[in-house]
Amino acid sequence: MPHQPVSDHLLVSDHQPVHRLVPSPAGRIHLVEQGSGPLVLLVHGFPESWYSWRRQLPALAAAGFRAAAVDVRGYGRSSRPDAVEAYGMLDLVADNVAVVEALGERSAVIVGHDWGASIAAHSALLRPDVFRAVGLLSVPYTPPGGPKPSEVFAGMSDPAGPFAGQEFYASYFQEPGRAEAEIEPDVRGWLAGLYAALSADTMPGPQEPNPHFVAPGGRLRDRFPAAGRLPSWLTEEELDVYAGEFERTGLTGALNRYRNMDRDWADLAAHQGAPVTQPALFLGGDRDASTTWLSDAIEAYPATLPGLTASHLLDGCGHWLQQERPEETNRLLTEWLTALPS
Incomplete structure (x- = not known):
């Protein structure tokens, strides 16, 4: 253009x-x-x-x-x-x-x-x-x-804390390529899950695992709501717009913000x-x-x-x-x- x-x-x-x-x-x-x-x-x-x-x-x-x-x-x-x-x-x-x-x-x-x-x-x-x-x-x-952000994130998995042994999502995003390997094979599904996880009408309940944390050996998307239910503000066509952009560009540029x-x-x-x-x-x-x-x-x-x-x-x-x-x-x-x- x-x-x-x-x-x-x-x-x-x-x-x-x-x-x-x-x-x-x-x-x-x-x-x-x-x-x-x-x-x-x-x-x-x-x-x-x-x-x-x-x-x-x-x-x-x-x-x-x-x-x-x-x-x-x-x-x-x-x-x-x-x-x-x-x-x-x-x-x-x-x-x-x-x-x-x-x-x-x-x-x-x-x-x-x-x-x-x-x-x-x-x-x-x-x-x-x-x-x-x-x-x-x-x-x-x-x-x-x-405090330095990386130290704060590491402290969130304190063995004495409520998220003991779990990894905060911002820490999970730090290593180049790691989150990309989870997201990029199914960009549309991952985006749909994240949007739903943080929307008021579709987010997990207080007794369900927190979607901001990753279990040992797991993935962030393991904590997202069940596939197929979009939040009320998001249509399939709107999701297509978001997914189309990230399928074209990949996620590295976006994730690099966290790595700084x-x-x-x-x-x-x-x-x-x-x-x-x-x-x-x-x-x-x-x-x-x-x-x-x-x-x-x-x-x-x-x-x-x-x-x-x-x-x-x-x-x-x-x-x-x-x-x-x-x-x-x-x-x-x-x-x-x-x-x-x-």
């Missing part, structure tokens, strides 16, 4: 999404934009794509915003560098800055979900000159610092404990492990997100918040965006 010049962005219809390839330190970033007005950059998580924001793009456009949903480097039609270390947080922040510049803007509001929430928060932390406000979905902000967590810890050491001070929004699901396990991070928001102007936990909602509850997410997001200083 040829790169479209920035000058034609005024021709983008509020009603029709437009695909673009723009230059970035990764090589290129693919994005889909819709609408005109103040720029809102939408950043997805794992294992997703720009398509995760398909229900937000028209809503934001209708509310008077220029919404741009990216494929993060390693995903979809964006570049996929070979080196594991090319997926560090500093690189992803640089990509976001490049997208804003390529779209002919000086600043943007950045909104992220899952890994995208962490990328959005650190983009705001490191480049407050570009990102004037930040919205976080599902994953709370935790400032840089603290200790590197991020070192790269961001100078920002230990630093708050994000721009106006902020947090939306979480009350049935999402990201909000229950990280409840201390939410309680710390007066210190870590002093600019927080709206925070909501959605009752009966799981991890895939903007897809499980699109209307509610759209309303809360547009209300927050509209109230921001221009």
Whole structure:
């Protein structure tokens, strides 16, 4: 797809999404934009794509915003560098800055979900000159610092703990090729299982094995719900879109984000404990492990997100918040965006 010049962005219809390839330190970033007005950059998580924001793009456009949903480097039609270390947080922040510049803007509001929430928060932390406000979905902000991530993950299988002898999924993802060997022979089935495992209407019950952990000698998918039942927010055709992208690209680029967590810890050491001070929004699901396990991070928001102007936990909602509850997410997001200083 040829790169479209920035000058034609005024021709983008509020009603029709437009695909673009723009230059970035990764090589290129693919994005889909819709609408005109103040720029809102939408950043997805794992294992997703720009398509995760398909229900937000028209809503934001209708509310008077220029919404741009990216494929993060390693995903979809964006570049996929070979080196594991090319997926560090500093690189992803640089990509976001490049997208804003390529779209002919000086600043943007950045909104992220899952890994995208962490990328959005650190983009705001490191480049407050570009990102004037930040919205976080599902994953709370935790400032840089603290114990090394690999040590935290290892401690979760403590023999005295509730997950004794089990391996946390982020640890399982660390070795290149290991998770790929599980996922890539049946990408569609694996994605369906993971989406169901973390959705409120299909997730395992409290007495069932936790899908965030791997038993010795097992696979992550062993903990997913029985095959064939999709969560209510996901149709077979929508699953085909996700599966088609990962069947084409593989999972390595996406998984390399996890393989940089200790590197991020070192790269961001100078920002230990630093708050994000721009106006902020947090939306979480009350049935999402990201909000229950990280409840201390939410309680710390007066210190870590002093600019927080709206925070909501959605009752009966799981991890895939903007897809499980699109209307509610759209309303809360547009209300927050509209109230921001221009």
